Amino acid sequence: MMNVPFYSLDYVNRTLGDALRESFSDVLDSKWFIRGNRCSEFEETFAAYCGKKACVGVGNGLDALTLMLKASIILGRMAEGDEVIVPANTFVATVLAVRAAGLVPVLVEPDRETCVLDASRLAEAYSAKTRAVLVVHLYGRLANMPAICEFAKSKGLLVFEDAAQAHGAFLDERNVIASPFDELRVNSAKQSDAAAYSFYPTKNLGAMGDGGAVVTDDLELAQVVRSLGNYGSYEKYVNKYVGVNSRLDEIQAAILLAKLPHLDSWNKRRQEIADRYCAEIKNPLVRVTPVPAKPKSHVWHVFPVFSEKRYELQKFLKERGVETLIHYPIPPHLQEAFNGALSRGELRYGTLPIAEELALTELSIPMGPAMTDDQVSYVIEMINSYAL
Numbered sequence: 080m081m082n083v084p085f086y087s088l089d090y091v092n093r094t095l096g097d098a099l100r101e102s103f104s105d106v107l108d109s110k111w112f113i114r115g116n117r118c119s120e121f122e123e124t125f126a127a128y129c130g131k132k133a134c135v136g137v138g139n140g141l142d143a144l145t146l147m148l149k150a151s152i153i154l155g156r157m158a159e160g161d162e163v164i165v166p167a168n169t170f171v172a173t174v175l176a177v178r179a180a181g182l183v184p185v186l187v188e189p190d191r192e193t194c195v196l197d198a199s200r201l202a203e204a205y206s207a208k209t210r211a212v213l214v215v216h217l218y219g220r221l222a223n224m225p226a227i228c229e230f231a232k233s234k235g236l237l238v239f240e241d242a243a244q245a246h247g248a249f250l251d252e253r254n255v256i257a258s259p260f261d262e263l264r265v266n267s268a269k270q271s272d273a274a275a276y277s278f279y280p281t282k283n284l285g286a287m288g289d290g291g292a293v294v295t296d297d298l299e300l301a302q303v304v305r306s307l308g309n310y311g312s313y314e315k316y317v318n319k320y321v322g323v324n325s326r327l328d329e330i331q332a333a334i335l336l337a338k339l340p341h342l343d344s345w346n347k348r349r350q351e352i353a354d355r356y357c358a359e360i361k362n363p364l365v366r367v368t369p370v371p372a373k374p375k376s377h378v379w380h381v382f383p384v385f386s387e388k389r390y391e392l393q394k395f396l397k398e399r400g401v402e403t404l405i406h407y408p409i410p411p412h413l414q415e416a417f418n419g420a421l422s423r424g425e426l427r428y429g430t431l432p433i434a435e436e437l438a439l440t441e442l443s444i445p446m447g448p449a450m451t452d453d454q455v456s457y458v459i460e461m462i463n464s465y466a467l
């Protein structure tokens with residue numbers, strides 16, 4: 080029997096251990112731990128990597144989402160009480176951020192195959208109170224940004240991206256997700272207003288603690304996000320907004336700077352593994368997500384499979400040394416925290432059947448740059464041998 084962990088950070092220690100130790104000791108020697116040179120350098124480097132003008136480091140992904148939305152309210156582009164369209168199968172943080180900013184999340188069903196926002200459902204979710212779409216590139220799969228931006232443009236909506244699972248995903252060779260599609264740029268059509276990233280340790284680009292960032296071409300928005308993360312002040316002890324304390328510290332920035340140059344090759348390894356999973360998992364009891372048309376548009380933060388007998392499959396794999404997780408077992412609208420009162424109407428079990436089906440059947444199988452070819456083969460063999 081082989082042991083295959085769900086995700087291992089071995090590859091980081093193996094390839095970068097010394098560099099990371101050096102990063103730590105550089106910060107130690109600098110005796111400057113918050114909002115210093117490393118944070119600025121990382122912000123510049125990551126903005127350039129994303130093809131965007133500005134990046135603001137914050138404390139975590141939830142704060143990146145919340146502050147991006149709050150800053151848009153401060154700038155008068157939205158108002159508290161406005162509706163924001165969000166995919167119903169997202170990680171809870173997306174919805175928490177909308178609520179924290181005083182906005183109303185309107186949950187829409189995802190596409191059952193790709194698990195991301197279904198652009199064809201935007202029209203029915205839209206109301207006179209809708210002011211924005213918050214796209215989530217779930218599992219690292221890019222949502223259909225051209226179609227979503229086109230709809231947003233036709234209604235004058237803002238577009239935000241929750242890119243916490245999609246660092247380095249490309250629409251094509253040149254455009255990262257926070258950038259517009261070429262045709263959109265040429266037509267000067269609407270593009271995403273800002274994207275929020277998380278650097279939680281297990282994300283495709285992870286820190287060694289919490290971290291997050293807002294990436295945007297909108298310098299005004301970036302400035303307000305930066306101020307909001309620093310008690311709402313631009314000038315020490317002068318408070319312009321009701322802010323919070325949410326900053327990317329120097330140690331995390333130094334770690335991220337050391338890791339960023341490797342992100343593309345790590346994502347490439349994820350894509351190789353996913354290609355094999357897509358081609359070689361053949362079991363009528365296990366549904367595999369389809370391969371995206373543009374191969375680089377997916378960075379496989381998670382590789383989901385779907386099975387009616389999800390828990391049985393999970394147990395079967397566990398007994399054979401293969402560790403799996405579920406992303407996510409309870410969709411936001413059924414979480415006790417929201418008490419059925421999320422969005423416009425009452426949201427009970429049965430109101431969002433696709434999101435509910437995905438939550439009941441999803442199983443995330445091992446994925447990550449550390450996986451060996453033998454481990455990939457073993458996972459495939461075990462899944463294919465599963466029978467009732």
Ligand SMILES: *Cc1c(COP(=O)(O)O)cnc(C)c1O
Nearest residue numbers: 139140141170172243244277279
């Ligand atoms: C991880 C994640 C977040 C939250 O990021 P934190 O850094 O953990 O706050 C938000 N949205 C999605 C889709 C995520 O995967």
